[in-house]
Amino acid sequence: MIRNLGAAAIRGAADFFYAIGFFFRVVKNGALYFRRGQVGFRVLVMQILFTGVQALGVSAIIALSLGAVIIIQGSSLLPQFGQSRLMYTILIIVITRELGPLLTAFIVNARSGTAIATELGTMVVSHEIEAYVSVGLDPISYLAAPRVVGVTVSMLALDIYFNVFGLIGSYLVARLIRPIEFNEYFGGIAAALTATDIVSGLLKCFVFGIIVSVTAVYRGFAVQRASTEIPVAGIKSVGGGFVLCILADAVLTLIYYI
Amino acid sequence: METVLELKNVNAEIGSYRILDDASVGFSRGSFTAIMGAAGSGKSTLLKVAAGLLIPTGGEVLFEGRNLHHLSRKEEFRFRRESAFVFQDAALWSNQTIRENLELPLKLHHPELNAAQMEAIVRRCCEETGCSAELGERPSDLSAGEQKFAALARALVNDPTILFLDEPTSSIDDTAARKMYDLIRSLHRGGKTVIVVTHSETFASRGADHLCVVRGGRIVASGPYRETAAAFAGQLETGPKGETAL
Numbered sequence: 001m002i003r004n005l006g007a008a009a010i011r012g013a014a015d016f017f018y019a020i021g022f023f024f025r026v027v028k029n030g031a032l033y034f035r036r037g038q039v040g041f042r043v044l045v046m047q048i049l050f051t052g053v054q055a056l057g058v059s060a061i062i063a064l065s066l067g068a069v070i071i072i073q074g075s076s077l078l079p080q081f082g083q084s085r086l087m088y089t090i091l092i093i094v095i096t097r098e099l100g101p102l103l104t105a106f107i108v109n110a111r112s113g114t115a116i117a118t119e120l121g122t123m124v125v126s127h128e129i130e131a132y133v134s135v136g137l138d139p140i141s142y143l144a145a146p147r148v149v150g151v152t153v154s155m156l157a158l159d160i161y162f163n164v165f166g167l168i169g170s171y172l173v174a175r176l177i178r179p180i181e182f183n184e185y186f187g188g189i190a191a192a193l194t195a196t197d198i199v200s201g202l203l204k205c206f207v208f209g210i211i212v213s214v215t216a217v218y219r220g221f222a223v224q225r226a227s228t229e230i231p232v233a234g235i236k237s238v239g240g241g242f243v244l245c246i247l248a249d250a251v252l253t254l255i256y257y258i
Numbered sequence: 259m260e261t262v263l264e265l266k267n268v269n270a271e272i273g274s275y276r277i278l279d280d281a282s283v284g285f286s287r288g289s290f291t292a293i294m295g296a297a298g299s300g301k302s303t304l305l306k307v308a309a310g311l312l313i314p315t316g317g318e319v320l321f322e323g324r325n326l327h328h329l330s331r332k333e334e335f336r337f338r339r340e341s342a343f344v345f346q347d348a349a350l351w352s353n354q355t356i357r358e359n360l361e362l363p364l365k366l367h368h369p370e371l372n373a374a375q376m377e378a379i380v381r382r383c384c385e386e387t388g389c390s391a392e393l394g395e396r397p398s399d400l401s402a403g404e405q406k407f408a409a410l411a412r413a414l415v416n417d418p419t420i421l422f423l424d425e426p427t428s429s430i431d432d433t434a435a436r437k438m439y440d441l442i443r444s445l446h447r448g449g450k451t452v453i454v455v456t457h458s459e460t461f462a463s464r465g466a467d468h469l470c471v472v473r474g475g476r477i478v479a480s481g482p483y484r485e486t487a488a489a490f491a492g493q494l495e496t497g498p499k500g501e502t503a504l
Contacts (some may be wrong), residue, residue, distance in 0.1 A: 127349035130311050135363040135416075136338030224272075 019218060027212050029140050030148040040142045047150025049113040052157050053080070059107055061155035063095075063162040066103065067169030071095055072089050075177050088192035095166040096201045097256075102249055104159045105208035108151060109241040115217040116147055120220025121230040129221070144217045151216075152209030159205040200256055212241045259286035262322060262420065262451055263308055269316035270303050270475075277303045278314070279475040285468075287419075289322035290452040292462035292483070295472035300306045301455040302346065302424050304472060308453060309422045310334075311344050341420040346428055346455075350367035350397035357409050360384070364415050383411040387441060403430040410441065415469075421445060423454040427461060429471035439464060463487065 031045075041099045074087045094100075120143065123129050129139050171185050219237040263285040270278035277300045285291055285308070288360050294303045304457040305320060310326045319326040321337050322497065329337065342363075350359050353485040360380040364371060371379070400408060413421060415429065426442065427435035435458075443465040446452045456462055462469065462483070469486040471479040479486050 123352075126352065127345045127347060128351050131343070131345060131349040131351065133307065133311055134341075134343040136335050136366055137362075165271065227472070 010115045022218055022221075023214050025140055026148055026217060027210060029138075029145040030102070030152070033149045040146045044146035044150045045142065047112075047147050050115065051151050052106055052154030054113055055107055055126060055154070055158060056191075058111075059104065059158050059162055060165045062103055063165035064169030064172075066099060067095065067166040067171075068173040070166075071170040071173045071177070073157055075174070078130045086187075088188040091167065091170055091189065092192050092197050094197065095147050095170075096163055096197045097204075098221045098249075098253070100166060101159055101201050101204035101208060102245065104155060104162050104205060105212060105245045106242065108155055108158065108209070108215075109212045109245065112151055112154075113212050113237045114234040116151075116213065116216035117220040118230050118234045120137075120217060121223035121233040122227075124221065124223045124229065125227050139221070144214075144221075147217060148210065148213040151213035152206060154204060155205045155209030155212070159201060163201070196256075199218045200252075204249060204252055207252065208245045211244045211248055215241045215244060226244060261285065262287040263453075264320040264323075265304070265308055266320065267316065267317035268304075268307055268314045268319065270307055270312060271315045277475050278307065280317070281307075281472075281475070282317075283470050283480045285420075285451060285453055287417075288446075288450055288465045288466050290446045291454070291465035291468040291470055293453065293455045293470045293472060294457070294459070294462060297457075299472045301474075304470075304477075305422055305424055305453065305455050306343075309341060310337065311343065311373040327502040335367075339416050340418055341421040341422065342418040344406075344413050344424065344426055346425040348397070348402070348409040350405055350409055350412070352397050353472060355394050355396055356389075356391045356400075359397070359408065360393075360412050360415050363412065367416050379415055380411075380462045383414045387411040387414065388437060390451055400479050406430055406434070406438065410438075414445075416460065418450070420451045421453070424450070425455055425457065427456065427458060435461075459487070460472050461466055484486075 070091055071087070073088055075084075078084050078086055089255075120129070123143075131140060131145070132139050167186070167189060171180075171182070174180055174185060216237045219233040219240065223233050261284040265281055265283050268281045269276060281300075281304060284302075293302050293304060294379075303312060307314050310319065310321075319325060321329070324333070326334075326337065329390050330413060343421055350356070351362070351470070354362070357377075357380060361376050362385060384391070384393070387407050388412045389404070389409050391404050397405055397408070406429075410426070414493065421442075423442065425436040427438050439461050442452060442454065446465060452465075454462075454466070465482045469479070469481065469483045470477060471486065471490055479489060
């Protein structure tokens with residue numbers, strides 16, 4: 001039993017260090033992506049199209065709804081404490097700094113994380129990855145790096161969309177509650193918005209983008225030989241992506257307030 | 259003849275299961291080696307280790323006398339340009355058309371070529387291999403046999419000197435298999451080093467000048483085809499269910 005425990009611990013440690021090494025290798029290749037002559041440019045374009053452009057609809061609906069919910073809750077709660085003017089600050093904190101990046105990460109993780117993990121897993125099973133290696137293409141440079149760059153860039157763009165739609169949604173509902181001018185409303189938002197809020201939100205998106213994409217790529221490449229491993233890779237990618245994003249969010253928020 | 263590729267005391271494992279055990283074999287430049295053995299004996303693993311697609315857990319693979327896994331990026335790139343691998347299940351890139359499948363290795367190793375030159379090479383390789391697929395088709399639109407010939411065409415676009423083939427005639431009909439035999443033999447006659455995993459003694463006996471017999475992950479015999487095949491007479495051909503006498 002002790003031997004089994006020891007073997008499991010060694011295996012766990014080896015897997016952990018492999019994952020850390022894989023993470024840094026993929027991130028390094030992603031960072032150097034634009035410096036190399038790119039055969040994989042099409043992979044990048046397709047990734048941005050799928051992750052950034054095709055997710056616009058779902059992102060807009062969630063953002064509009066979230067903005068509406070915040071304004072409804074805030075309008076009923078804040079006046080009771082005579083703090084109606086805090087509405088703008090709460091909108092900024094929730095949409096720009098906290099839920100905007102996190103929900104965008106969830107959308108991207110659910111759509112693109114699963115897609116990347118299952119696509120790469122399928123390619124492993126059908127020996128397409130080995131075929132890339134056989135012609136001299138490094139799967140990390142050709143398949144992983146453009147996906148990481150594409151997902152991260154798309155995350156940043158989607159977060160900006162999310163902010164815009166979230167604030168528009170809140171404005172539309174605010175107008176139903178009490179007549180308010182567009183300029184007055186967005187003037188209040190602009191006054192409450194600081195550079196730190198913007199940087200904090202974008203930084204989170206950048207980190208979440210890397211987490212979601214590297215987790216998906218790692219899980220996809222971890223498929224060995226059976227097609228039954230492919231959906232498992234998708235599930236693990238999404239689960240791991242959610243957990244790691246929330247942990248990273250907690251750490252980044254903590255750093256912000258320290 | 260000069261040894262172009264050599265495996266020295268190679269081990270390969272998946273988990274705790276050893277697939278190759280202390281395998282040593284050399285491949286001469288311009289030779290035609292058939293690797294034969296029962297299903298699950300480690301033939302395909304041996305081929306993938308020789309092609310540098312699997313990293314052995316022990317021993318070394320030497321390309322022109324140098325460890326394949328210690329080559330610089332540039333030298334490894336040269337090895338990839340000079341070698342090509344045809345997979346048992348073709349392994350064409352499913353999200354690309356046949357044209358893109360054939361052009362990608364060209365773009366990678368010959369970025370100086372323009373679109374017209376690439377198109378000419380792609381068409382020539384399709385013609386030489388008898389690949390009848392439309393270049394705009396996706397691999398999923400092709401039959402298994404057509405995929406095999408497209409995979410062979412893809413392998414030839416960079417005019418490799420070493421050709422690795424894993425069961426090139428599996429899952430294709432007899433006519434297509436004979437066409438494949440003839441093609442591989444003519445490629446060998448053209449000077450290419452051919453290393454092929456096959457279950458077909460008929461195919462091996464007509465083309466191979468060397469035979470490597472694998473049993474239970476160990477290379478039990480390796481040498482000139484006639485002598486080695488004679489020593490294993492009646493034991494090489496695979497039966498209808500994939501079993502051999504080995």
